[in-house]
Amino acid sequence: MYEFAYHKPSSVADAVKLLSADPEARPVAGGHTLLPALKHRLARPTALVDLSGIAELRGIRREGDKVVVGALARHAEVASSDVVKGAIPALARLAGTIGDVQVRNRGTIGGSVANNDPAADYPAAVLGLGATVVTDRRRIAADDFFTGMFTTALEPGEILVAIEFPVPEKAGYAKMKNPASRYVMTGAFVSRGPQGVRVAINGAGPCVFRQAEMEKALAANWSPDAVANIRQSPDGLNSDIHGSAEYRAHLVTVMAKRAVADAG
Amino acid sequence: MNVVTPFEGIGASVRRKEDLRFLSGRGQYTDDLNRQGQTWAHILRSPHPHARIRGIDTRAASAMPGVLAVFTGKDMAEAGVGGLPCGWLIHNKDGSPMAEPPHPVLAVDKVRHVGDPVAVVVAETRAQARDAAEAIAVDYEVLPAAATMAQALAPGAPQLHEGAPGNLCYDWHIGDKAVVDAAFARAHKVATLELVNNRLVPNAMEPRAAIGEYDRGTGDYTLWTTSQNPHVIRLLMGANVLHIPESRLRVIAPDVGGGFGSKIYHYAEEAIVTWASGRVERPVKWTADRVESFMSDAHGRDHVTKAELALDQDGKILALRVSTLANMGAYLSTFAPCIPTYLYATLLAGVYTTPAIYCEVKAVFTNTVPVDAYRGAGRPEATYLLERLMDVAAAETGIDRIELRRRNFIRPDQFPYQTPVALQYDSGNYHATLDQALQAADWAGFEARRAEAKRRGRLRGIGVSTYIEACGIAPSAVVGSLGARAGLYEVGTIRVHPTGSVTVLTGAHSHGQGHETTFAQLVADKLGVPVAQVEVVHGDTGKVPFGMGTYGSRSLAVGGSAMMKAMDKIIAKGKRIAAHLMEASVEDIEFERGEFRVAGTDKKKTLTEISVAAYVPHNYPIEELEPGLEETAFYDPKNFTFPAGCHVAEVEIDPETGRTQVVNFTAVDDVGRVINPMIVEGQVQGGVAQGIGQALLERCVYDENGQLLSGSMMDYTMPRADDLPPVGVATHTTLCTHNPLGVKGCGEVGAIGSPPAVINAVVDALKEYGVRHVEMPATPERIWQIINANRPRMAAE
Incomplete structure (x- = not known):
């Protein structure tokens, strides 16, 4: 990696100040995307603003009909949280399948959501549950948050503080992993609840997206069969040495079906 | 002391002595070593598959902080540094030698693959070296590339080397084509298969690393390197590349974290750090990162083959005809030319009585990383082809696949068995390993498991492979006649210390195999010295007299045999000392398990008493015998060894995703005499893991x-x-008839026998889709494509 300055603020306000003062500075939470990029010299930030010392970004709590997960909550914490397991078991299960033990003990929900890797798990849950992304300055609906491959509605210097998940009646998740990286090749997060029926697809396209036809079918008939014959168009889907767009399109149907079965 | 516990000798599952240091982080790998005054090298590599180098500007890099020197290929060539040598010469069909283009240590005029080394920076720190490498300006003229063998052989293809027209390294063959063609002409049935043996990246856990050190006081060089054969590196680098005599060059391969073949070869980085250490007069270290490993470690396999099997009406094989394209990559790695020839085509008889075989192989240069031996090396390619072809032949003749194999097996009473492709098998019992494997895998009960899986929506299949390989590489005169530029004997020294403990010096090299334990067991068994009192030294040309290293499952069969010969000499000398001490005739002295006895009496001397006498020769036959108790033996094997066996794989496929899971795996291998069953089991399991990979x-x-x-x-x-899956490992032993231990080798059987067993199981699982062959790797998408393509046909039926 190249040389960079290192800051470890203890409040969101200080972090925002540091990031605003230097457009080339980058925030780092679990570091699971940024650190490999630094090691491979693919990123050259002037400074890293380490968020791990900010207490207000931590914690998982139930607030009425919502579960609020702090941005620094690690995957292992979400997976083992009694609050999450009780209210949104599918979210806990999802967190428990991210990476491996080491990854789950370092990686954070905020880092994953803010990075919006098309092959990440959490964006499917955020979009599939109709969550709200809370930042240092505003609240952003999931439908407005994920704007494209590795891009979100976050502005430069804006820090993701927490994610508010409405508690659904039912939710389920299924994914096919990339055999090499074990990231998501195609996944589906489905839910039915206060945000209606939602089907979010990750891994398949350049950005997590909602599958409207499946949502309609599930609204009429919440069962795996309802989506079993809905075909996703391969147009615009990702294609690589592990899976063509056609294969991913096929997996959208399979994973949606399995996600509904997972939801029960 | 010298009281042997009965459990430490041959056949005991002694726990691995080396694991304490490996598992507690106390191993000393090359990258763990740091020399006083050490500098770091960073190798600048080509980002282009094929480009002409118009110029290299190193001025900015040389001025960077901490930089001691920047060298290019031109600098090294001008200093007289030679190219990397190839250790095996293959001749074309017409008798002419293969094309052997130069392989410069650093590219001079052209780069020929992504990762081809272009320049080296030596700096105070690793980061400084890397920073400076980024400041080197290389003026590339990018050329069209030949990425595949088909591209390289096409008319008008980009030419990699001036001395290799048409990108052809050689066009070689073996066998009598006329006889084979005649057999095909009268065949009742011909089974044909075109298949690819996929290119693999070895990925040893420890990346390659090297430290060169020049001693200004003596003018001597030392190289620490991640090698499977330090003596071979000393020979190749000293004689061919840097022109340093053996007496002034020491090569040390300390703990090495896996090799699988990829650390056999002499690599550019070894020569670069050694030479550069002389230039900067400080130690120079280089350690690959993983990305660098992917683009600079020799790759494995990469064949495209058409194979045809001629059978008579009873299912007896009449002949086999094979045509293979083998990818060499951009340059010839050390042993590359022999892999798809003498380690491949000579195995095409398999375990069968095929009377006539013809195989032709074209070796092709492409703009890719060089390809060389990888666990199994040629033999997995032969086995995969043959065992897939047997299943295709079974399907097309309607003869059960097990029955077809049985009908064609070489019978136990046919050994020694001369194949039509040069090799003579010494021993084996293929019916026995097959029967044992089918029993252990519950082959008979499979259809019930298939039906049960179907109820769960899974496609279950079972596959078998009955394989053979040639190991214990190799009789020097034989390989010499086939083009090897080296002998392939091994060297062992047994040093019995004054108090009776033992140091073994071996030319074999352990990089995960557990030699420190297995070899100590040989000493325990033969000399009666406890394993804990046996030190095994390897991997250092400054300590071990000579050696050819570890590959081709040769360490025990060749290196172990050398140790046995050396121990015979120890015992012979010990008997003379014992005869003197006990005032008996040498002929009357018997030795067993650490004790010299006078036959028919209760007089005895322990090995320790003998060693004390040898080193404190107060009462000693000094007129006729030298003091000391140390013996060295060179052992040149009389033949290859022929491990063989049967692997059974059972798979389940999720038809919706195409994902295949191996749910059961059974290996019954004949590796000859087993010294340490636990280590053999581990070796087979590791090999099977790579085969499933x-x-x-x-x-x-x-x-x-x-x-x-x-x-x-x-x-x-x-x-x-x-x-x-859980891998069930069992052995069925027939002894090797020509080495003193009766051992055959176990390091590669897993990687050789398993791939066709798995693919045969996958094809079996998909049989309702009318599938005849599935290429490796059978990835989820590939399986899904097959299912998807055949679904309409199934629906129509």
């Missing part, structure tokens, strides 16, 4: 322009624990 997961992919797409663990699928 090749069959289902691993694939090195270049795009059509020659860029490496599977250049990291993100895209290259290494097998992980959850990809692997």
Whole structure:
């Protein structure tokens, strides 16, 4: 990696100040995307603003009909949280399948959501549950948050503080992993609840997206069969040495079906 | 002391002595070593598959902080540094020698693959070296690339080397074509199969590393390197590349974290750090990162083959005809030319009585990383072809696949068995390993398991492979006549110390195999010295007299045999000392398990008493015998060894996703006498893991322009624990008839026998889709494509 300055603020306000003062500075939470990029010299930030010392970004709590997960909550914490397991078991299960033990003990929900890797798990849950992304300055609906491959509605210097998940009646998740990286090749997060029926697809396209036809079918008939014959168009889907767009399109149907079965 | 516990000798599962240091982080790998005044090298590598170097400007890099020197290929060539040598010469069909283009240590005029070394920076720190390398300006004229063998052989293809027209390294053959063609002409049935043996990246856990050190006081050089054969590196680098005599060059391969073949070869980086250490007069260290490993470690396999099997009406094989394209990559790695010839085509008889075989092999240069031996080396390619072809032949003749194999097996009473492709098998019992494997795998009960899986929506299949390989490499005169530029004997020294403990010096090299334990067991068994009192030294040309290293499952069969010969000499000398001490005739002295006895009496001397006498020769036959108790033996094997066996794989496929899971795996191997059953089991399991990796997961992919797409663990699928089933390992022993231990070798059987067993199981699982063959790796998408393509046909039926 190249040389960079290192800051470890203890409040969101200080972090925002540091990031605003230097457009080339980058925030780092679990570091699971940024650190490999630094090691491979693919990123050259002037400074890293380490968020791990900010207490207000931590914690998982139930607030009425919502579960609020702090941005620094690690995957292992979400997976083992009694609050999450009780209210949104599918979210806990999802967190428990991210990476491996080491990854789950370092990686954070905020880092994953803010990075919006098309092959990440959490964006499917955020979009599939109709969550709200809370930042240092505003609240952003999931439908407005994920704007494209590795891009979100976050502005430069804006820090993701927490994610508010409405508690659904039912939710389920299924994914096919990339055999090499074990990231998501195609996944589906489905839910039915206060945000209606939602089907979010990750891994398949350049950005997590909602599958409207499946949502309609599930609204009429919440069962795996309802989506079993809905075909996703391969147009615009990702294609690589592990899976063509056609294969991913096929997996959208399979994973949606399995996600509904997972939801029960 | 010298009281042997009965459990430490041959046949005991002694726990591995070396594991304490490996598992507690106390191993000393090359990268763990740091020399006083050490500097770091960073190798600048080509980002282009094929380009002419118009110029290299190193001025800015040389001025960077901490930089001691920047060298280019031109600098090294002008200093008289030679190219990397190739250790095996193959001749074309017409008798002419293969094309052997130069392989400069650093590219001079052209780069020929992504990762080809172009320049080296030596700096105070690793980061400074890397920073400076980024400041080197290379003026490339990018050329069209030949990324695949088909591209390289096409008319008008980009030419890699001036001395290799048409990108052809050689066009070789073996066998009598006329006899084979005649057999095909009268065949009742011909089974034909075209198949690819997928290119693999070895991925040893420890990346390659090297430290060169020049001693200003003596003018001597030392190289620490991640090598499977330090003496061979000393020979190749000293004689061919740097022109340093053996007496002034010491090569040390300390703890090495896996090799699988990829650390056999003499690599550019070894010569670069050694030479550069003389230039900067300080130690120079280089350690590959994983991405660098992907683009600079020799790759494995990469064949495209058409094979035809002629059978008579009873299912007896009449002849086999094979035509193979073998990828050499951009340059000839040390042993590359012999892999798809003498380690491949000579195995095409398999375990069968095929009377006539013809195989032709074209070796092709492409703009890819050089290809060389990888665990199994040629033999997995032969076995995969043959065992897939047997299943295709079974399907097309309507003869059960097990029955077809049985009808063609070489019978136990036919040994020694001369194949039509040069090899003579000494021993084996293929019916026995097959029967034992079918029993252990419950082959008979499979259809019930298939039906049960179907109720769960899974496609279950079972596959078998009955394989053979040639190991214990190799009789020097034989390989010499086939083009080897080295002998392949091994060296062992047994040093019995004054108090009776033993140091073994071996030319074999352990990089995970557990030699420190297995070899100590040989000493325990033969000399009666406890394993704990046996030190095994390897991997240092400054300590071990000579050696050819470890590959081709040769360490025990060849290196162990050398030790046995040396121990015979120890015992012979010990008997003379014992005869003197006990005032008996030498002929009357018997030795067993650490004790010299006078036959028919209760007089005895322990090995310790003898060793004390040898080193404190107060009462000693000094007129006729030298003091001391140390013996060295060179052992040149009389033949290859022929491990063989049967692997059975059982798979389940999820037809919706195409994902295949191996749910059961049974290996019954004949590896000759087993010294340590636990280590053999581990070796087989590791080999099977790599074989399953090749069959289902691993694939090195270049795009059509020659860029490496599977250049990291993100895209290259290494097998992980959850990809692997429990592997049942058992042995059925027939002894090797020509080495003193009766051993055959176990390091490669797993990787050789398993890929066809897995693919045969996958094809069996898909049989309702009318599938005849599935290419490796059988990835989820590939399986889904097959299912998807055949679904309409099934619906129509």
